Amino acid sequence: MTGSTLQRSAAGHDMAEPWWRGAVGYEIYVRSFADSNGDGVGDLAGITSRLDYLSWLGVDAVWLTPFYPSPGHDHGYDVSDYCAVSPRHGSLEDFDTLVREAHRRGLRVMVDIVPNHTSIEHQWFASARNRPEGPDRDRYLWADPASDGGPPNNWRSHFGGPAWTFDEASGQYWCHLFLPEQPDLNWRNPAVREDFDSILRWWTDRGVDGFRVDVAHGLVKDARLRDNPQIAPITEGMDPFDAFDAFEHRHDMDQSENVEVFRRWSRVCAPRQAMLLGEVNAPWPDRMSRYVEPGALDQVFFLRTAFLGWAPETLLTMVRSMHDAAPQQISWVLSNHDRSRPVTRFGGGESGLQRSLAVTTLFMALGGTPFLFQGEELALPDGVLRAGLHDPVSVRNEGAIHGRDGCRTPMPWDSSAHNGFSTGDPWIDSEFRPPEHTVDGQRDDPDAAVHRYRSLLAVRRRHPDMWRAPLQWIETADPRVAALRRGSIAVVANLSDRRARVPLGSPGWQPVFESRAGSSLDNREHEAISVPAESTVVLATDQ
Numbered sequence: 001m002t003g004s005t006l007q008r009s010a011a012g013h014d015m016a017e018p019w020w021r022g023a024v025g026y027e028i029y030v031r032s033f034a035d036s037n038g039d040g041v042g043d044l045a046g047i048t049s050r051l052d053y054l055s056w057l058g059v060d061a062v063w064l065t066p067f068y069p070s071p072g073h074d075h076g077y078d079v080s081d082y083c084a085v086s087p088r089h090g091s092l093e094d095f096d097t098l099v100r101e102a103h104r105r106g107l108r109v110m111v112d113i114v115p116n117h118t119s120i121e122h123q124w125f126a127s128a129r130n131r132p133e134g135p136d137r138d139r140y141l142w143a144d145p146a147s148d149g150g151p152p153n154n155w156r157s158h159f160g161g162p163a164w165t166f167d168e169a170s171g172q173y174w175c176h177l178f179l180p181e182q183p184d185l186n187w188r189n190p191a192v193r194e195d196f197d198s199i200l201r202w203w204t205d206r207g208v209d210g211f212r213v214d215v216a217h218g219l220v221k222d223a224r225l226r227d228n229p230q231i232a233p234i235t236e237g238m239d240p241f242d243a244f245d246a247f248e249h250r251h252d253m254d255q256s257e258n259v260e261v262f263r264r265w266s267r268v269c270a271p272r273q274a275m276l277l278g279e280v281n282a283p284w285p286d287r288m289s290r291y292v293e294p295g296a297l298d299q300v301f302f303l304r305t306a307f308l309g310w311a312p313e314t315l316l317t318m319v320r321s322m323h324d325a326a327p328q329q330i331s332w333v334l335s336n337h338d339r340s341r342p343v344t345r346f347g348g349g350e351s352g353l354q355r356s357l358a359v360t361t362l363f364m365a366l367g368g369t370p371f372l373f374q375g376e377e378l379a380l381p382d383g384v385l386r387a388g389l390h391d392p393v394s395v396r397n398e399g400a401i402h403g404r405d406g407c408r409t410p411m412p413w414d415s416s417a418h419n420g421f422s423t424g425d426p427w428i429d430s431e432f433r434p435p436e437h438t439v440d441g442q443r444d445d446p447d448a449a450v451h452r453y454r455s456l457l458a459v460r461r462r463h464p465d466m467w468r469a470p471l472q473w474i475e476t477a478d479p480r481v482a483a484l485r486r487g488s489i490a491v492v493a494n495l496s497d498r499r500a501r502v503p504l505g506s507p508g509w510q511p512v513f514e515s516r517a518g519s520s521l522d523n524r525e526h527e528a529i530s531v532p533a534e535s536t537v538v539l540a541t542d543q
């Protein structure tokens with residue numbers, strides 16, 4: 001137990017509410033955030049040394065990507081021990097220090113839990129493989145070959161090829177929705193359920209405030225391992241993600257029993273006030289909202305907005321339907337460590353920044369917990385690699401597809417060697433970022449992205465109606481313009497390519513945040529707001 005207490009919670013926050021109501025989260029990709037010992041890999045002590053920056057920025061919680069012992073086939077998402085720290089990233093003592101120092105600053109700490117699969121090097125898998133008759137065999141999904149000797153069914157790995165690998169010794173295949181080195185656990189086995197209850201307890205006892213649940217939609221598989229219906233042909237050299245999407249994932253993902261697992265987890269986590277936040281990739285909005293029924297997960301990430309290029313109408317339609325299906329249970333994101341950065345996806349440069357900030361401003365006025373991905377507040381474009389590929393998706397598919405390395409390059413702190421990330425050679429070799437893309441460079445420039453994101457977070461903190469008051473959509477003439485009112489706050493997101501005028505229905509409004517300067521109130525009655533193209537304005541009224 002760290003025994004530390006929190007000194008701060010979101011303004012306007014009622015202590016009877018869970019801590020994440022009104023909070024803003026920040027994803028730290030641990031490998032690439034800050035390296036304290038010069039070995040080129042980010043670590044926990046590095047994160048601790050940068051907590052003052054996160055406090056200054058104004059986020060309320062950090063989510064740390066996996067830092068557990070792992071052979072690293074999927075950069076930590078292949079865990080070989082769930083209750084330890086990889087020496088690559090530090091020690092348990094470093095973890096305790098990080099939690100204590102974060103709590104001292106009022107920051108919550110969430111860790112990533114990876115329950116769909118373990119590493120091939122986890123002792124459970126070693127025992128399951130070496131002793132087919134032993135008690136650990138059934139912790140994983142094994143199946144006999146099909147009649148032609150091939151894989152037992154047509155399930156695919158997200159990362160390319162079949163979701164099954166043959167084990168010569170036992171003559172059976174093991175299942176893996178990701179790499180062969182990430183064997184899927186059998187969530188129908190009570191021993192697996194019990195072990196994860198203990199893992200959740202172990203980390204909450206150490207002071208963590210919540211869990212990001214990796215591949216939460218994947219846990220339970222069809223008991224009969226039936227084939228998935230194929231809905232599109234698979235062609236030679238096809239992108240593995242497209243090949244995965246050539247099937248309706250009726251039997252390998254999003255089984256109803258997943259929610260039972262999270263009800264069980266909630267019984268462990270709710271009394272400890274630990275948030276359960278799922279990475280759920282399921283048909284939406286109905287299937288997504290099932291995961292956040294009372295007593296299951298607290299929130300789910302809505303990841304579709306992190307996949308999109310600049311498509312304002314699609315984006316706003318998605319956001320509105322997902323919001324309306326689960327008004328307070330969506331964690332809104334434009335990016336994470338698996339996706340191209342939004343500035344790049346939205347056209348690059350100043351335009352990419354304007355568009356990203358316009359959407360994020362809208363997210364700040366929706367009910368759930370929005371998350372920024374490290375560097376998003378600097379409006380970073382994707383990093384450019386100088387050499388090598390690291391993402392197993394690119395390596396395994398001979399670089400034929402756009403992998404995930406571009407969003408995983410080091411956080412640029414300053415203009416010293418390796419942008420201040422490490423004194424040694426970083427694990428990933430990417431181009432130097434110019435001073436205007438670094439934390440230090442931006443802190444000296446009041447117009448820089450970091451100050452705009454920081455002001456936005458401050459406005460959300462100052463106006464709890466932005467996340468708490470009941471939301472009413474204001475209908476607009478253009479589907480690329482969304483407007484809403486919540487209590488004393490109104491928000492107009494004009495994602496169209498021209499100025500938009502939206503009536504507010506009552507006088508007395510004042511802009512409190514503009515993602516791009518230049519909005520103007522109707523000068524007669526202050527009843528309408530005119531908003532520049534591709535920008536969002538937040539208004540407050542005292543009426």
Ligand code: GLC
Pocket residue numbers: 074077078114178214215279337338
């Ligand atoms: C999640 C992670 C991703 C990882 C995969 C397999 O989608 O975000 O990085 O590769 O799960 O664990």
